Amino acid sequence: MSDDATAFVPGHVTGFFSAHPADDPAVAGSRGAGLTLSHGVTVTVEPAQETTVSLDGEAVEMPPVADVLRALGVTAAVDAESDLPLGAGFGVSGAMALGTALAANAVFGCGRSENELVTLAHVAEVRAGTGLGDVVAQARGGMPVRVEPGAPDYGRMDGIPARPEIEYVAFGGLSTADVLSGDTTALTAAGETALEALRAEPTLDRFVAESRRFARDADLLTDRVEAAIEDVRAAGGDGSMAMLGETVFAVGSGLSDAGYDPERCRVHPAGSTLRSE
Amino acid sequence: MSDDATAFVPGHVTGFFSAHPADDPAVAGSRGAGLTLSHGVTVTVEPAQETTVSLDGEAVEMPPVADVLRALGVTAAVDAESDLPLGAGFGVSGAMALGTALAANAVFGCGRSENELVTLAHVAEVRAGTGLGDVVAQARGGMPVRVEPGAPDYGRMDGIPARPEIEYVAFGGLSTADVLSGDTTALTAAGETALEALRAEPTLDRFVAESRRFARDADLLTDRVEAAIEDVRAAGGDGSMAMLGETVFAVGSGLSDAGYDPERCRVHPAGSTLRSE
Numbered sequence: 001m002s003d004d005a006t007a008f009v010p011g012h013v014t015g016f017f018s019a020h021p022a023d024d025p026a027v028a029g030s031r032g033a034g035l036t037l038s039h040g041v042t043v044t045v046e047p048a049q050e051t052t053v054s055l056d057g058e059a060v061e062m063p064p065v066a067d068v069l070r071a072l073g074v075t076a077a078v079d080a081e082s083d084l085p086l087g088a089g090f091g092v093s094g095a096m097a098l099g100t101a102l103a104a105n106a107v108f109g110c111g112r113s114e115n116e117l118v119t120l121a122h123v124a125e126v127r128a129g130t131g132l133g134d135v136v137a138q139a140r141g142g143m144p145v146r147v148e149p150g151a152p153d154y155g156r157m158d159g160i161p162a163r164p165e166i167e168y169v170a171f172g173g174l175s176t177a178d179v180l181s182g183d184t185t186a187l188t189a190a191g192e193t194a195l196e197a198l199r200a201e202p203t204l205d206r207f208v209a210e211s212r213r214f215a216r217d218a219d220l221l222t223d224r225v226e227a228a229i230e231d232v233r234a235a236g237g238d239g240s241m242a243m244l245g246e247t248v249f250a251v252g253s254g255l256s257d258a259g260y261d262p263e264r265c266r267v268h269p270a271g272s273t274l275r276s277e
Numbered sequence: 278m279s280d281d282a283t284a285f286v287p288g289h290v291t292g293f294f295s296a297h298p299a300d301d302p303a304v305a306g307s308r309g310a311g312l313t314l315s316h317g318v319t320v321t322v323e324p325a326q327e328t329t330v331s332l333d334g335e336a337v338e339m340p341p342v343a344d345v346l347r348a349l350g351v352t353a354a355v356d357a358e359s360d361l362p363l364g365a366g367f368g369v370s371g372a373m374a375l376g377t378a379l380a381a382n383a384v385f386g387c388g389r390s391e392n393e394l395v396t397l398a399h400v401a402e403v404r405a406g407t408g409l410g411d412v413v414a415q416a417r418g419g420m421p422v423r424v425e426p427g428a429p430d431y432g433r434m435d436g437i438p439a440r441p442e443i444e445y446v447a448f449g450g451l452s453t454a455d456v457l458s459g460d461t462t463a464l465t466a467a468g469e470t471a472l473e474a475l476r477a478e479p480t481l482d483r484f485v486a487e488s489r490r491f492a493r494d495a496d497l498l499t500d501r502v503e504a505a506i507e508d509v510r511a512a513g514g515d516g517s518m519a520m521l522g523e524t525v526f527a528v529g530s531g532l533s534d535a536g537y538d539p540e541r542c543r544v545h546p547a548g549s550t551l552r553s554e
Contacts, residue, residue, distance in 0.1 A: 102438055113422070113479035114436035141547060145390065158429070159391035161379055163551050202390035270418060270547030274440050 004046040005106035006275040009095035010268035011037035011084045012137045012144075013168070014243040015211030016218075018191030019184045020149040025126035026119055029149030030133035031195055033207055035166060035249065036141050039083035039265040041092055042275075043099025045107050048077040055080045055096070064097035067124035072101070074108045083265075087173035089245025094134030097121040098272050106274055114139070115152040122151045129181065141271035143207065145198065162204040163269060167239075167255040167262035171224045172246040179220070179244050190217035208251060211240035222246050231258040281323040282383035283552040286372035287545035288314035288361045289414045289421075290445070291520040292488030293495075295468030296461045297426040302403035303396055306426030307410035308472055310484055312443060312526065313418050316360035316542040318369055319552075320376025322384050325354040332357045332373070341374035341401035348397050349378070351385045360542075364450035366522025371411030374398040375549050383551055391416070392429040399428045406458065418548035420484065422475065439481040440546060444516075444532040444539035448501045449523040456497070456521050467494035485528060488517035499523050508535040 017032030051069050053062045054077075065078055078100050084090040098121040105112050112120075122135040136155055137144040143160035179187075194210035212229065215221050221229075225241045228248040232239040237254025241247065248255065255262035294309030328346050330339045331354075342355055355377050361367040378394040381387065389397075399412040413432055414421040420437035456464075471487035489506065492498050498506075502518045505525040509516045514531025518524065525532065532539035 105438055111478055111480055112438070113476070114419070114438050116479075117438060142391070142550070152435070161382055161389070161391050161394060161551055199390070201388055202393075203388055269550040273419070273546040274438055 004044055005103040006042060006044045007099040007102035007272060008040055008042050008275060009099040009138050009272040010040040010141060011095065012091035012134045013037065013089060013247070013249050014133060015207055015240055016191050016194040016214030017133060017243055018188040018195070019132055025123040026151040027154050028126045028132065029122070029136065029146070029151070029155055031146050031149050032133060032191055033143070033145045033160070033195065033198055034137055035143055036138060036268045036271070037090070037166060037265045038268045039263065040268065041080050041082045041084070041095035041099055043096060043103055044079045045100060045103035046077045047107065048075055051075045051078070053078045055086065056082060062093060062096055063128045064093055064121070064124035064130060065100045067127060068097050068101045068120050069104060071120050071124070072104050072108065072110050074104055076104055076107070085170045087245065088170040089174070089242030089247045091131060091134030091138060093128070093130045094121065094125050095138055097124045098135050098138055102272060102274055119151040119153065139271045141268050143204070143267055145202065158202070160202050160204060160207055163267045164204060164251050165253070165264065165266050166249055166251065167253065167264050168242070168247055168249040169228060169255055169260050169262045170245060170247040174244045174246055187218040190214045204251065205238070208238045208240055215241040220244070228255070228260065231260070234258065281321055282380040283319060283321045284376040284379035284549060285317055285319050285552060286376040286415050286549040287317040287418060288372065289368035289411045290314065290366060290524070290526050291410060292484055292517055293468050293471040293491030294410060294520055295465035295472070296409055302400040303428040304431050305403045305409065306399070306413065306423070306428070306432055308423050308426050309410060309468055310420070310422045310437070310472065310475055311414055312420055313415060313545045313548070314367070314443060314542045315545045316540065317545065318357050318359045318361070318372035318376055320373060320380055321356045322377060322380035323354045324384065325352055328352045328355070330355045332363065333359060339370060339373055340405045341370055341398070341407060342377045344401035344404060345374050345378045345397050346381060348401070349381050349385065349387050351381055353381055353384070362447045364522065365447040366451070366519030366524045368408060368411030368415060370405070370407045371398065371402050372415055374401045375412050375415055379549060379551055396428040396430065416548045418545050420481070420544055422479065435479070437479050437481060437484055440544045441481060441528050442530070442541065442543050443526055443528065444530065444541050445519070445524055445526040446505060446532055446537050446539045447522060447524040451521045451523055464495040467491045481528065482515070485515045485517055492518040497521070505532070505535070505537065508537070511535065
């Protein structure tokens with residue numbers, strides 16, 4: 001048992017998805033595609049008498065993190081530092097759950113495999129209603145395509161072989177739990193159509209185009225988001241909306257070229273990982 | 278279509294394995310576990326009238342690379358630079374095939390997904406008889422466990438959540454094709470036993486211990502390799518043999534501590550990836 005351990009988990013922006021609920025949270029999940037980002041969450045876990053969770057120095061309630069620690073049978077102080085805003089479609093809660101699983105396994109010598117740890121974090125996210133597909137995407141890295149939903153024993157992943165620079169602007173939050181608990185029929189139909197088109201042509205350009213079509217067809221665009229995407233396209237770039245947040249992402253310098261002041265990062269080459277010993 | 282594209286593929290050392298031949302090379306493969314290394318192969322692909330392949334500036338015959346280009350319907354100049362010796366158990370031929378697939382897809386705009394590219398490279402390696410499991414491991418990164426054999430549509434992977442420093446000494450080569458074309462019954466039985474033990478306890482220590490047991494039980498140790506592993510253990514470290522090469526790897530500073538002059542690297546956090554545009 002070491003004193004503490006640290007894991008890095010990339011952010012994840014979903015471009016489009018379909019929801020696939022199931023009684024077993026390891027079977028539940030989403031199909032769809034997204035981008036993992038070099039901006040992400042660094043999670044440090046240290047043994048403690050009582051579990052506490054902080055994000056950027058502030059105490060936070062984060063049910064999936066507590067759930068992961070309970071499943072491992074440990075109590076710990078979990079300290080997360082994030083480049084990304086919470087609740088804006090970057091998978092921060094999934095990253096905290098997954099980073100906690102990886103770091104706690106190392107610090108307490110729990111002896112779980114990577115798939116087992118991803119499953120713990122995925123199940124915790126599904127139970128909390130805060131995400132369906134971020135965790136498996138963040139475990140993989142790159143531009144993940146969720147071909148079949150669920151934790152590693154059930155799901156299947158592919159990827160788009162591209163590693164572009166990405167810009168983003170976060171205007172505000174949308175509640176993933178609210179959208180996922182509503183009627184997802186139209187959303188899921190639009191997501192399935194987009195996935196079929198992307199699998200026929202698994203390229204960056206097709207991903208962004210299908211993401212835009214999905215955001216419109218699933219009726220998730222806010223006025224600010226719609227205007228920013230139009231600005232990016234008018235300036236010769238392309239982008240879409242992060243699912244689920246009031247956030248716009250663009251390829252390359254798309255948002256800068258349109259006169260915005262975005263954050264800049266890249267598609268992350270790796271999945272979640274322990275910081276080297 | 279760009280002028281050229283470059284991919285990096287980590288080296289891969291198998292600690293133990295079982296061979297699972299099949300008529301369909303996408304179904305064929307190996308089960309087992311290994312380490313991907315931060316030392317690897319950088320592959321640059323440029324369109325050319327006729328296919329040529331070089332490794333560290335020397336023209337080489339590399340049937341899996343030519344096979345991948347044929348499958349993509351292109352001809353190209355492929356230039357590889359490697360930190361690792363060829364034929365010594367580091368998966369250099371698999372890395373060249375996989376790096377060629379990723380870079381050629383980018384440079385010629387072939388529009389294949391990552392799984393499709395991994396499948397092309399895996400099939401080319403199996404056909405050439407130069408490897409059964411390196412390509413899928415190199416696509417994944419970390420410490421890959423091949424739970425089920427074959428290309429992504431058929432296989433299943435897990436991983437050991439550890440990222441240690443690794444040292445290695447390569448004394449010379451062994452022919453993968455010779456071992457794989459001989460009687461693999463004892464080898465496969467030892468590999469299956471090792472995999473079962475590792476899956477019950479998916480840790481770095483268990484991986485190294487099962488690798489040592491496999492090398493002995495499968496009767497693959499040479500005198501030099503056996504002596505070096507004994508030296509590492511006598512100095513308080515642990516290590517085993519790279520399958521298949523006359524190569525010893527050790528965790529941390531195991532070989533230095535035993536008085537050897539090893540190469541040093543780390544377990545690589547990421548799988549194969551295009552160099553960012």
